[in-house]
Amino acid sequence: MSTIKKIRKTASYAFLCAGSIALLASCNNDDMIAETRTNTITIENVLDAKPLVESGTFMGKGTPPVIFPGQSISIEFYAAAGQALSFATMYGWSNDLFFAPENPGINLYSSDGTPLTGDVSTQIKLWDNGTRINQSPGMQVTHPGAAELAPNNISEINGKDAQGNSYLPASQLMKATLAYQGDSRFKLTIENKSGGTPNETPFSPGVWTVSYAPGGDILDKMPIYTKGQHAANGLTNIAEMGDNTVMDRYLHGMTGIFTPLSPVLVVVYKGDENPFYKTGEKDRSEGLSNLAQTGNADILASKLATKPGVKKVYVLKQSTSTVLLPRIGNAEGGKVMQQLDIEKGDRIAIATMYGLSNDWFYATKGNGIDATRKGDVSDELSLYDNGTKKDQYPGANIRIDLSGMPLGESEPIQEVPNPNVFSTLPQIVKVTLN
Structure with a gap:
């Protein structure tokens, strides 16, 4: 074999070896060959999840912070269609009565999604907490009064309580008015108009809440009380003493996203x-x-x-x-x-x-x-x-x-x-x- 042929053969062999090494190197390089x-x-x-969109408290501006006849307070809150507002406040000159809307609360929108406004007082009821024996309502009521031997269930008062004491409808003692402020924001004004009636009374500090309603179904339809069951979560403190602190803590824990x-x-x-x-x-x-x-x-x-x-x-x-x-x-x-x-x-x-x-x-x-x-x-x-x-x-x-x-x-x-x-x-x- 001539010298030139030997050089060509050696060079070709070296090139093939170098190519093989390069190919092997590329096979191990993730940047060159994608690996699925x-x-x-x-x-x-x-x-x-929490069931309540918002919750809060309200009270009068004086000392004590009750809402006397002729006075009013306002609650501002957000609500979507299908949601409802609930609240509770003590009938101050009673042993354990409280005002609250019928569950699940005050309707805020019409069936076509239009916000409701105006007087919604007829949705407010008067309730007996069932933990105290009712005296004749008025300034002379002794607090807390005699306890029931066994707590009764919460019941609506329709004209007379279990002891035969008489009451006007809640809507004649409390005026509730809704105003819509835009962007799903409402204001509820509660006015004490019991002055001069046989059931004159102050209203105590209270609590309020709005429940979520995904798909139009309210998550918590009885956030404050349940008719026909015992009071719970601090409602008795409101109904007997006008103390809203315990219920406020409970509702705060249920409020969120x-x-x-x-x-x-x-x-x-x-x-x-x-x-x-x-x-x-x-x-x-x-x-x-x-x-x-x-x-x-x-x-x-x-x-x-x-x-x-x-x-x-x-x-x-x-x-x-x-x-x-x-x-x-x-x-x-x-x-x-x-x-x-x-x-x-x-x-x-x-x-x-x-x-x-x-x-x-x-x-x-x-x-x-x-x-x-x-x-x-x-x-x-x-x-x-x-x-x-x-x-x-x-x-x-x-x-x-x-x-x-x-x-x-x-x-x-x-x-x-x-x-x-x-x-x-x-x-x-x-x-x-x-």
Whole structure:
């Protein structure tokens, strides 16, 4: 073999060896050859739900802080259609009588969703707490008076009590007037008009509350008292002594946040930006507003499926209720899961509506989550205002104004601060990758 042929053969052999080494090296380089793997995403509603939207106290302005004949007080509160206002205050010159609306409370909206206003006094009743023997009502009543040998159940007084004492209807002693102030905010004015009647009496400091009504069904229909059952949770303190502190503490513990989450949009994609929103920009009219306003993720999912870089789109629904309910009592909150086929460099973005809002949605921040991460990634989410509907008290929001016009607006998408102007929100959404 000539020297030239030997050199060519040696060079060819060296090139082949070098190519093989390079090929082997590339096979071990994840940046060159994509390796498909699986990761399971789990989204949960971990909110410990409370049944009451708001609660509070009221009292007179004098010393003692009772509401004397001719005086009035006002309560301001938020409420959505289907919700009701309840309250309780002592018939001061009695042993254990109290005023309260018939459960579940004062109606606040008509059947067409229009806020109710005006005189609602006929919804107020007079009740016997059942713990004291009733004396003839008046300034001469001895407090607390003789206890019943065994507490009786709460009962409505219709003209006479169990001892034969007479009473005018509650609506002739107390005037209750509703005013609507816009944006789901009401004011109830309670006026003591018992002066000059046979049942003249002051009203004691009292308590009030509004209950959530998701889907129009009030969660706590008897928040203060239950007709036909014994008084509980501090009601006796109000009915016998006009002391509202114990009941106020109880109601405060029942007041807070309640919201379902809508079916969850999950997107697997490659790229440098979230494919469906950016803070500071207005809604892109691709379906995010439908998700943020009504919980419908299907429109946005269809649009995303056609975008470059988007590999897979899912809409995850709870099998039993579609939405992800919060934890209620001993029941766990809603949860959805999805196995994802991913590669290094993939990102995950999710979005779900804060159900009892006008247009708030939870979503992954910035450019989503590294799809290869493991464990709790809830810190990658935040709550955003879509900017397409006017903000109102979450859980006590309405969809239209008094003229029947939608509460629309056109503002850039922004993160909702916490605390916000309405409340302080606990953790609601938990996201895990495994």
